[in-house]
Amino acid sequence: MKAWFRLLGASLRARRGAVLFTVLLAISTVAAGVSLLGVAGWFLSSAFLATLGIVFNLFGPSAMIRGLSFWRIASRYLERVVGHALTLDLQVRIRTLVFGRLSRFSQSRLAQFRDGELASSLTSDVAVLDLVLLLILVPLTTAVFAGLVFSAVLQTWLSWWAWLILACLLVAACLIPYLCARGASRAAEQVHQLENRQRVLVHQAIRAYADIQVFGAADVVQQQVDKLAQALSQARLRSNGWGIAGQFFQQFLMGVALLICLLVGAQQVNVQAMSGPLWVGLVLALLGLFEIMAPMMRGASRLGEVQAASTRLLGILDEPLEAQQEQGQAIVLDGPASLDVSDLSFAYGSQPVLEHLSLHVPPGEHIAIFGPSGSGKSTLLSVLMRLLPVPGPQYLIQAEPAPHWSRASWFDHCALLAQDSPLFLGSVRDNLLLADPGACEQRLWQVLHDAQLDSVVRDLPQGLDTWLGEGGQQLSLGQQRRLCLARVLLSPAHIWFLDEPTASLDGPTSQALMQDILTAARGKTVIMATHDTRLLPLVDCVYQFEAGRLQRVAVSRATTVASN
Template sequence: MRELLPYLRLLRRQRGRLALGALLMFATAGAGIGLLALSGWFITATAVTGALLAAGIAASLEIYVPGGGIRAFAVGRTVARYLERLQNHDAVLRLLALLRARTFARLARLDPATLGRLRGGELLTRLTSDIDRLDGLYLRGLAPPLVAALALALTTALLAIGDGGTALATVAALGTFGAVLLLGAWRLGRRLTEQLAASGARLRAGIVDHLRGLGELLAFRSAGHHRAGLDALDAAYRGEDTALARGIARGEALLHGGVQLAAVLVLLAALSLYAAGTVSGAVAVMMPLAVLGLLEPLGVLPGSGLHLARARAAARRLDAEAERPPAVPAPASPLPVPAGGALTLADVTVERGAGARVLAGVSLEVAAGEAVAVLGVSGSGKSTLAQLACRQLDPSAGSVGLGGIDLRRLDPDALYPAVGYLTQHTDLFAGSVADNLRLADPEASVARLWQLLEAVDLAGFVDGLPEGIDTWIGEAGLQLSGGQARRLALGRLLLRDPVLVVLDEPLSGLDAASARHVAATLERWLAGRTTLLLGHGREALPAADRYLTLRHGRLEPLPG
């Protein structure tokens, strides 16, 4: 259960609302028990009084107080149920907001290499399904056993009106039986919910990947094969879900059967007490009905064990990446990021996978204010070189430094804002043109944004959009062409004032005219900045002071 401790501490922030919600849950259960018990007593007492009067025996019965009590329990149960749902859902939604913010913040703090181990579908699962399972931690996991214990205490008091021994024996037996089934559901859930959570994550990630790559799958006629894999994942997920549901159903059936058996035994005991003249007929009927009122609060205990196990599995998944050692750890005593200086790679080797060398003994110095271009074919290691320069990756051997300081002696959280890095992949977000630009500077004025759009040859296009700079560009910028998206990303970069600039294929996807315009803009902006340019050819890059080529993991001067 230690995996749940951080989330239990989160519950404390809403303890007032949660306590009120639990009280309303007990009020609902208590009103149900009181309604059954009082109704049984009142109906029986009325019948007995009527029979006595019919036999000519003087008898009287106060009907207004119990009648009012029955109405109060009936109305109170409905009102308590409504207020309980209102209160608990408000508290749970507030908790969900806290959980999602906490999870997003933890994922955002992960270094790029660690974050890159998670597929897009897995990230989606973390932020949706896993957190949704945690919302049942209180409402369906912790609160039901508490309410069940209070309901047992109330039933003990009602049964004690007839006989204290019967009350204690009944409640002890039902409490023990409920606890055993709760523990059994917890153990079953621990075994199955982790498998179920993993299967569900694989299925959702597979579906996301299928949708993202549907064009390629259709082009290569592999959609059917990929869909068959998804069907297999779905079958495995549904099989595990069915096994879990059957286990919980068995537990609930046993618990309902146990409560009903207890009601029958209490009825027999009550009839014996009635025959002995110890209790009245009305009390004898009231006793088993009070036990039957426990069906609702006790019946959810197996499900409570399941929800606790589900919450534990979700918590373990949410914490898995945060507990893994970072790929680029922060130093114990970090040095401040230098205000400038040369970028140096000294005898750097990078190995991936099963020891395959991407870079082998690479040495490079980019002097302060110098622009160096590294050219190479796809897969030659250019992006690896960029990741090393930005410390998104540490070398297997050798060192990477900035201003004479090894990057491993700098705090990554302080280094990243000082680096302007444009990756091969254009990352845009579901928002407006202005929203995407202001990621680099939230305080940038509208006039400044238009200057940037002009600088990247995008102002005319944006000016013609329905809402101009406030036009929504769609999920991942899907409303833009590849070249337009690239220029928007470049405009965002120009809002920064970095110490080091790394541009990976900056003019990719641009037509010749736009490429010339943007290249001229970049050359002016890069003047005096330490810059590493990466591309397939010189024509795809702004002008540089030196040109190198990367072949077979080694840097060589560019021929000619």
């Protein structure tokens, strides 16, 4: 619970009015329900006695029952509306904070997460936090308050026995859920880990569906899914077992309290210290009070999962950001920029990738960096793009050290067309406006024309507003790359970094796309990483990447080396 309070404490304090209103509505709902059962028991008992000749006014109690029924309905409705609005508001805040922090992580840090792991943190980890407020804190506060008030009223007729009933209620509301949460914590954490592994496996299987079918690996994947499902089922049984045990002991305590109320109340009726109908009403009211316990056990059995989720989210929020992301100032470029790198080195841990690398790119020049796959070309572009940490004096843009630029200012002047640049779930317009949210429709059509895609988009059912589906499924692979290019064209960038821009395209398609890219990039500084030698004659200068260093070569020699 400590992690949960650290995560949401500030938000709850900022919304203490809504929290207090939710608790008051919950108390009001319980009060109406308990009173309704008590009055109904008293009314029915009195009505029965009236048939024996005892005079009884039916109109007052029946009016009270109708009033309490409407009160309970309205109060329950408002409690649900206010409580869920509060929890959704808290979810929005936590998701915003977590996504904001993740967006400032370096590429190397993000690469440490598995597929689907971050999506799990932003969805299931945040969603499970609701359990504490809705199923633990609000019911617990309500149970303690209502139990104190009810016992104080009950003490008038049952003396100190009323406080014994209160003790049963507090043990059932506080101690048993606590013990249940402690016992189920390990199983609940296993449930979450297995759910996360299952989610990652399914995510990877969907992405690799074609390969799984081609290599006949469907049975192997199915076995992995079945194995995880069985382990998950066992973990859930262990977690739910604690909840079942907790419910049993709560019911046992309810039976003890009810037995006390029945026996002591019957004795009080026998000595005429209280009336029979009042005794029946108090017994039914006590039954209504114990209804608060039902949601608490559902939440208590998953508190271990809440604790683990809170710890994971705090780990993201508390992780220090790299200093280079926080420094710098806004710098404006009016045109193409020069780029100078001298004696630049970079390593992943103890594994060097770039070693004493130097590079000079004049403003507006188009260069290609070629080398075999895995040689580090993408790492070099990520360093130049400042997605990976950049050493201070070794990297200059327009003679200004890279760390002097704020990250936002740098991204205003640089654009990246990665080999796996995604199309997001949305329309053509949605994907384009990521580069410039204020772009007009005329500008959108202009960049589509420059990317040789305007005719394709005009033929779509709804033009710019056509829904592309997951990963742009309505477009061919070449059309997807051209739409990503159009997004780059729409940005105000003066420096373009192209990472295998024609990956997965055939020869004619790749050359046509590259020619369109370089035509659109006229007046821009372009740095392209590729292993496709057919693209090398299209650029101004070619560098060979080998052993972490760059060597300038002639185009014909570069083509020969790559072919060999």
